[in-house]
Amino acid sequence: MTMHAIIVEKLTGAFxxxxxxxxxxxxxxxGHAGHRPGGETHFRVHIVSDAFKGKSRIDRHRLIxxxxxxxxxxxxxxxxxxxxxxRETNSPSNT
Numbered sequence: 001m002t003m004h005a006i007i008v009e010k011l012t013g014a015f016x017x018x019x020x021x022x023x024x025x026x027x028x029x030x031g032h033a034g035h036r037p038g039g040e041t042h043f044r045v046h047i048v049s050d051a052f053k054g055k056s057r058i059d060r061h062r063l064i065x066x067x068x069x070x071x072x073x074x075x076x077x078x079x080x081x082x083x084x085x086x087r088e089t090n091s092p093s094n095t
Contacts, residue, residue, distance in 0.1 A: 003040040003075060007068060014067040015049040018086050022046075025080075044080040053085040 060083035
């Protein structure tokens with residue numbers, strides 16, 4: 001199973017998202033710290049879930065980091081997080 005698939009599976013299981021997009025951006029980081037041949041080291045996550053209602057941006061990031069703790073400790077070098085509750089003005093599902 002690829003790291004991308006693991007991230008999608010774990011976030012889906014933890015947050016039952018209304019929408020989820022996981023992008024492997026490793027190709028943009030060639031020559032930088034943490035990059036490996038074959039990629040799967042740098043990801044960007046866009047997630048919309050009811051689990052984030054009433055939570056601060058920091059709390060949302062903490063929840064996602066906890067859900068992906070094993071991956072962040074063993075292979076994923078960088079994770080950019082865009083986490084929203086449904087119907088927030090900046091939520092991708094609201095555009």
